[in-house]
Amino acid sequence: MKLWAAKTAIFIDVYPHPPKPSNLPPGTIWREATHMTIEDAVWLPNVGYGVLSPEHDAYFRRNLEMLTKGDKTKPLVFFCLRNCWMSWNAARRALSYGYSHVDWYRDGSDGWQEAGGFVVDAHPLP
Numbered sequence: 001m002k003l004w005a006a007k008t009a010i011f012i013d014v015y016p017h018p019p020k021p022s023n024l025p026p027g028t029i030w031r032e033a034t035h036m037t038i039e040d041a042v043w044l045p046n047v048g049y050g051v052l053s054p055e056h057d058a059y060f061r062r063n064l065e066m067l068t069k070g071d072k073t074k075p076l077v078f079f080c081l082r083n084c085w086m087s088w089n090a091a092r093r094a095l096s097y098g099y100s101h102v103d104w105y106r107d108g109s110d111g112w113q114e115a116g117g118f119v120v121d122a123h124p125l126p
Helices: 002-006 054-068 085-096 108-114
Strands: 010-013 036-038 076-079 102-104 119-121
Touching: 010 036, 010 054, 036 108, 054 085, 076 085, 076 108, 085 102, 108 119
Parallel strands: 010 076, 076 102
Antiparallel strands: 036 119
């Protein structure tokens, strides 16, 4: 919580975002599921899978570049839900991209709430 309070790190939520099913009958109303994340965090969904598609890899790289303004020493904190390996995967991947100050918040957004932190409705970065 110290890094969050100091506003020195970028908190990145990698919780997956299910796509709208392509086989829905015409006229079916699709309601996006809500996702709550740590206040001031950025949601980059689907970048924590063990293997990324070329599209998700490009999405992850592009958004890390944008969020850090090209500074690969900018502190990054990856999380999902408690003990979510997707956030661990994303943290390892960021290290492989050359980012040097990478942390994994294993308690995730649920642990954050239990510790008294605020969560807000999340919207994925495009």
